[in-house]
Amino acid sequence: MVKLIIGRAGSGKTSAIINEIHDKGLSGDSGMILIVPEQFSHDTERELSRICGAGANLYSEVLSFSRLSNRVLSETGGFGIKPMDQGGRLLLMSVAVNSVRHLLKTYRSTKARSELLNGLLMAWDEFSAAGLKPVDIQRISEQVSDNGLSEKLWDMSMIFEAYLALMPKNMCDPFVRLELMAENLDRCTIFKNTVYIDGFTDFTYQQLQVIKSLMKTGTDVTFALTCDSVYTREEVFRLSRDTLTKLVRFAKESGHEIEITVLEQNRQMQSELRHLERNILCSDTEVFDGECEAIELYKAASLWEECELAASRVIGLVRDEKLRWRDIGVVVRDFQNYSSVLESVFSKYGVPVMNTGKSDILAKPVMTLITSALDIAAGGWEYDAVFRYLKTELTDIDREARDALENYVLKWNIRGGRMWMRNEPWTFHPRGFNYEFTEADTQLLDMLNEQRCRIAEPFKSFEKELKESSSASGKAKALYGFLVAADVPQILENKVRRLREKGEVQLAGEYLQLWDIIVTALEQFADVLGDMELTVFEFRRLFTLLLSQYQVGTIPMSLDRVSLGDMSKMRRRGLKCLIVLGATDDALPKLGGQRGLLSDVERDEISSGGMMLNDNSDTGLLREYNLIYSSLTLPSEKLIMSYPGGSRPSFILTEIENLFGIECGTVDETIKENAPQPCFELAVTGRKSAREYFSDNDEWSEKLESVTKAAETPRGKLSKEAAERLYSKQINLSASRVDKFHSCRFMYFMEYGLRAKPRQEAKFDAPAAGTFMHYILENVAKEAEKKGGFGKLTRVECSTLTKQYVSRYVDEQLGGFTDKSARFVYLFNRLAKTVEHIVADMASELSVSDFRPLDFELSFASDGDINRVQVTDGDITVNVNGKVDRVDGWVHDDKLYLRVVDYKTGKKSFNLSDVWYGMGLQMLIYLFALERHGTKRYGKEIIPAGVLYAPASDIMIQAPLGTDIEEIEKERAKKLVRKGLILSDPDVLNAMEHEKKPKYLPVKINKSGEVVGDSLCSAEQLGSLAKHIDGILLQMAKEMGDGSINADPYYRGPQDNACTYCRFYEACHFDESTGDKKRYIQKLKTSEVWERLRNGD
Known part of the structure; x- marks a missing residue:
């Protein structure tokens, strides 16, 4: 039996399936499987447990197609062939590109960066989802009329063929794994009862093959599809209708009876939202009869104001309408552009959130430690790499020691493994040139040498193993050994413990995953590339590329949180309010001329030849319509939408305005009144009512007084x-x-009061160069006096004397040039030339003077x-x-x-x-x-x-x-x-x-x-x-x-004033409206100065 349950959003399709599973479970049935998209599996499992109780897992389970393949292949013998993860695929694609580069046309000179590789993987997935092999792509390249597209497809066919050929025997691409599952389904015994498939609009070629094979085994299959009828004409349901047609055909071909059930709307929801579900994106619409209170539309001044509006409305809904945090979801079609601002604003407003996205693993300190360690090993201990490594705070070097070490390294311009890895201690003075060693200086230098040795120790064997091992797997093993030697697993474990003690459970959960991800990445690297020979630089590049594909899932500390996420990922059941941000014409629907390496025009040309891609311009638009419909029909009580100023509103907003006779409202600063911190900002900026409230509040009054006083004090x-x-x-x-x-009081205060100063390299700056120059001048002058004065010396004799004392200074004061960099020696010799000219000038002057x-x-x-x-x-x-x-x-x-x-x-x-x-x-x-x-x-x-x-x-x-x-x-x-x-x-x-x-x-x-x-x-x-x-x-x-610390810079003009080259300009924030003022000074003639002095002015 093949059952097809169809109905509009909110008609109870999923509930019907789960209730059927529940009833069968109560009657003693078991082995029921519910297949859903990967991103919906968690919510579905929770809903299943809610309805069926804790024993649901005894007679049913929720799987995705990829997890189902694991189950099938583990039983039929293909489990030893591991699915390659996204990181491994990207790595293999990189090798594939380089292996056929000489055959390529469009991509021959393009570097294999992550953008190109991800684009190629996206194209491969797209072709695979349509059931196309490299040979099919090559045939299409010969048929299309566009020469540019033809060359691009030719390149892709070459690259994809190499990609499959290079695939390790014990691994496979995820699409190939689904094909293996389809081939082995008839030998699998796990399908003892009905298989339910829910949450899909359409299926890939491989998924359809699995469904076909499943039907051929005689297994009962029940599908749930969002569609208003079998014969629907609405574009928003066209993909579901086409899928329904395919499923009916498959069922007939496999000899199954077919039962189609059409469900009507049975979900409790506000009348406005029910009307929206019935009319949005439909050809025949009716205007809502009544006042619209469940839908709110806004135009905000900016993206930030949109996020503030969302946070403020969330608080208002929880406070005034008794909603729970978990009843509310906030979605954006392009969540990446909003994510950081949303989290910042919601934190400021005190709203607990659950970000349904995943965080970028390369942003984690431990990944920075790995990439910078590879930079150190490959790049020769450059300053940036060394201190990126140390500033991860995942080494055993404390912050104070690290900062002292950084000052020393910058001062003496220390670079290269020869300096860091040497057995002899560093001997340069911690304060620079021309200083005597004090006991404190000696102790500091001893500490710096001790820290240097601790840092260098794990690198000694690491660098050696990296150089001695030419293979990819050998280098992966060397990196693993380095991380263990650097005690990274224990350091991460300690970090997790400290985070838990501080109550940062979510962040602790992220850190808990990191070591497993690192090990997985190293295993993928070794499995994919094996004995391939790599230089250290290639290893660093490819392993960083591999790491870029991993993400860390966030685990919420509690379920009662507002869900934030991309519109394509949000499917929270039971949402009462949905807030949609960024509703602009380029986001809803989100249509681009270029998605990946193929444009919609190119997709259409490929499809016109009979090779229908799942994502051509037509299906792309239909998917967007379906996504918008599915999202806007999620809430049962309130829908709020907004867009930022400077952008055109989506036609969806216009359609809603026409359906309900409402207009987009504007946002004002009253949104800040819903949370203490933003409202406090209103009080500080002078809002009378806010000031009165916080002045009478014991918790905030002292802070308000302090901030106000600071703001008003010049x-x-x-x-x-x-x-x-x-x-x-x-x-x-x-x-x-x-x-x-006398240039500026504030400048003086910063430099000599607070002693603020930038780090200085140990070089011949003004003081050091001055000491050298005076040494030469004094000694040459004394020698000249002994010989009767400069008038008695020839120019050659004067030059010889100067060079003699320059040489003596180098030996006695600098300890020779042995440890000095080539740049230092060059600059010093240039300075010595200048001093020789100064001596000659002094000699010439004094030879005609008493x-x-x-x-x-x-x-x-x-x-x-x-x-x-x-x-x-x-x-x-x-x-x-x-x-x-x-x-x-x-x-x-x-x-x-x-x-x-x-x-x-x-x-x-x-x-x-x-x-x-x-x-x-x-x-x-x-x-x-x-x-x-x-x-x-x-x-x-x-x-x-x-x-x-x-x-x-x-x-x-x-x-x-x-x-x-x-x-x-x-x-x-x-x-x-x-x-x-x-x-x-x-x-x-x-x-x-x-x-x-x-x-x-x-x-x-x-x-x-x-x-x-x-x-x-x-x-x-x-x-x-x-x-x-x-x-x-x-x-x-x-x-x-x-x-006195007034900011009162002298000012003669735009190019002659104290501010022009002031090092503290950014700390000063000079503002005449707060009492700062320029001291305009007149350029006086010499005679005017003497006149003023004579008059005692």
Whole structure:
């Protein structure tokens, strides 16, 4: 007997089958099998248990076609042939593509990435579902008129033939497994009673062969199909009608009696939803007579607002209409685009959910550990791979040790297995160049070496085994051994235990599956590829490809949860409310010109030749109609649909509007009022009613007050106590810190208050390069003095001296170049060349000057060469410490005239206007400190003679090709001129440079023979400048003591302001509406600055 139960949605087809199973079970029958689609098996088993009780499994079972094949083949002898999972299929398809690449036309040069391979598998499944073999595909390629399609089909036939030929003997493709089952059904004894088949709209070629064979065995079969009648004309039921026709034909061919039962609507549901079921997607429709309350339509501003609407309505339904969480489902046709936002929003609204989708396994830390371990082994211990591996937190390296190790590796640019795997310890200083080792430094370095050895240990045998084993199975075995050696199974077990202790049962359930999935993947890899020879790089690529196909199922902590999922996967029975999001014209129905590697046009051309594919444009549309109909008829009490602004609504929404005389409503912020956290946001943003509610709520009032106070408080000040804790009453500064403070208070606070800074590589940055340069300059200058001064040295002798001290520095300070990278050596040698030019420039300048270098890198500190600069305001004291590059002196009338020289790279220049505003004070602070405290060091009265910036880089001249040498030298001479401020005393100027036409001093000789220039100043002017700088430091001491952290960047223009290159721009969030403001500073002429100083402005 073949029974066909047909009826519209909600007519009770499934209930009829389960009730029949129940009745037979009570009368003593057993061996009944209910076959349903794989994704519906869990819900069906639950419904079967609900109606039949706990003993249902004694006389019946729920199977899918694939699980049925396991049962049949286990009895008939084909169970030893294992079905290849999706990962194994993708892997084999990759090998197949590469094996026939030379024969291909369309895909010859296309890389075998997962997108192509998944597309090929989708096409193979599509052809297989239609019963087509590679030879059939090749024949079709010769018949189609489109040359592009012909070449594509030819390639597919070649690839699919290779795919089947390469299939291991003990494995098979899932479609082939169904064919094996169909061939062996007549020898199977499990079909002792009726077989029920429910939940299908149509069947694949292989499933139909199974059904045919089942009927031929004489087994009674009962089918349930969603269809309004045997002779239906409605397009939404056409697939079911065509399936019904096939089943009737099969039954007649096998000699079965046929019984067709048509069920009428018997499900309890709201009248609006019953009317919707009767009219949606139908040719003849009637307008609903009455007020529509069970259906709601919305247009949201965005996808996020749609999700907020859904969460808010769910809460309202549970609170006001006494629904349970499990009574509600939320579906989207393209769930992937909504999944993360939905979970985030529902969590924020406090709605418990069950995501019917599966999570991507490659996003799990243990998979990152595997792929990064393979990257380390294959790619040579690159920084990214090593710390991706460590940051999975699935190693035995704790976070603090890992961070210290990362800082060290970045600082010293450590790369490669030679450095990580060596037996000798790392010896670089943890803080960088030019530091003495303290006990703490030694302890830190010992700890870092210990951690390095722990990390490297499991890799030693892993890398060796990977290289020694050329086969795929050997490399899979090596990876398994590495994971065991790295204690991954135990680490995962510990992770599961900790998650359970924290109450995160669902996540613990996911982690519990991971080790089994890894082992399964390794077995698939070894079974599929066997003795195939692979390089380490190929192994890494293919195994990662394999892993990408596995997913982790989520297990809900309780059944009382809102179901979230794709519309194609949602079949929860007993749903009272369904919320459909993303109801746009491109999603409902979801039709694409390109699904996989074949377009709908190409599918139609293939089908036109008589080879009907299951998924051509016609059947694709019918499937979508059937899916929409099945989904919209799931709920019994409420249907809510929405779409995001910026998209066109689906015609389904328009059809519902016309059926019920309703319109899409809009969404406003009142949706936030249904949950505490979103409503609290309304209170914070000023909603009066929300503020009043939370102000009177003991649980939230303190939080509201705190957030409001924080929002209303300007950035401007720290408390005196906080300022003192950050800076102390003794504020130690450098001249560059003074400069930073006057550029922007907030910038100063971030860098020197919070000490925020990026990680730094150990390289010759400004401090390290400066130390090297001063070492060379000082030693060469001393040698020159011994020989009578630079005037007595030739250029060659000066160059030889410089190279001699560069070599000595490398040996004594750097310990040679043995452990240094090629890049480091290159950059250092380039710097050495620059220093050679600087020495030559200094020698040339001093050979025409009476000023002589007295000190290099002279320190200003309480225990330095010269006492530090100190300024006090009340109980706050500012100490300015630091160093100057060079101090030159000239003795005249028993007085020592001093000038401060600073070496600057780039375009740094002296600007008196900046000095007025508190910036660029460095050299002047130290010059005046020398005036006050220098006598103790030099033994004479000190007269400040000026400050000069000297170039500290190669002089590069840009000029057109063919420019005269004299012109180039003129331009070069301009760039050699120093910048700064010097005493206008003629004797001092002559002592600084003897030339009648100065080459180095920033002055000119006018027609009257007078020395002129903005860089000249009198002793009186220098004195007023010293007082001004003292005032700036006093004001700074006061502001720091008051806790000033205003975001007040100086601003001269779009390209000249404190924000342009600020490292803390993203932390600052500069906003003038909250009190932040730019300090617009006027560029003053030199004469204007002197005028202001004279007037005491």
